[in-house]
Amino acid sequence: MTVTITAFDWVPDFAKGQVRDLRVRWALEEVSRPYHVRYLSQGEQKAPPHRALQPFGQVPTLEEGDLKLFESGAIVLHVAEGQGTLLPADAGGRARAVEWVFAALNTVEPPIMDLSYVDLFEADKPWSKPRRPAVEERIRGRLKEVARRLGDADWLDGDFSAGDLMMVAVLRIIEDDPLLAEHPTLVAYVARGTDRPAFRRALAAQMAGFTGTPPAGW
Known part of the structure; x- marks a missing residue:
């Protein structure tokens, strides 16, 4: 179809x-x-x-x-x-992959998008520049938590899954920002994802x- x-x-x-x-x-x-x-x-x-x-x-x-x-x-x-391919066959693995999709969208992406508003969409507003330090700290907290969970693994939970696809897609938003560079394991994680032929x-x-x-x- x-x-x-x-x-x-x-x-x-x-x-x-x-x-x-x-x-x-x-x-x-x-x-x-x-x-x-x-x-x-x-x-x-x-x-x-x-x-x-x-x-x-x-x-x-x-x-x-x-x-x-x-x-x-x-x-x-x-x-x-x-x-x-994107969701494990076992019920537990599938549930955890779905969990990471939601984590990427609901927990990690919102503060990263706040940075986009500060730097791009509302850059001319008087409140934008003063907001950046607080936004940066929220992003740092989330990145630290993702990096801790990833550890030395290639992917978040076993093989590459829909959860990794979504997390890499979200982290790519700041792939050129020093905030991501503070976490070399996440830089490498994004690189692995974006190096996939698909x-x-x-x-x-x-x-x-x-x-x-x-x-x-x-």
Whole structure:
């Protein structure tokens, strides 16, 4: 059955390689699942046809027959189900992989995204610069905890799983920031994830899709 996902045909340079459809592309590549991409120009994501698929006007979405999904974590877990590569076969291992997907999205990503608001989206606001030290400390705490759990292992719990895919995708947001460099084991962890052939294919595909033009006034 054909899988169709949505992605943007243009984003600012700082967002290229970070838009969340990359996570879904990566999962699909890991399980060798072909997919089609429906590209949206900026503004289309807020129009009624896309809102019917994604009520918050974001990407990605996935359509597979009658099934329509939004939210990258939910889509990655759906892709992983029953494929035998991104989720362990045993119930305990599967539950722990799912646990790490949620940890990446709900515990680690929020403070990292706060840094994006401080440095990019709200950089011109008077409250942004004074907030950065507190945001940095929250990120340091989370990175320390992930590094402690990872230890000297290659992956968070046994073999590479959907949990690692999502955690690497989140940590990549700050891969060039000194905050991540404070934890060499996490730098190496991200490098292992992004060196996977499936990730490289997914990233190349996302980058090749940015063929649109900036919206008026950009």
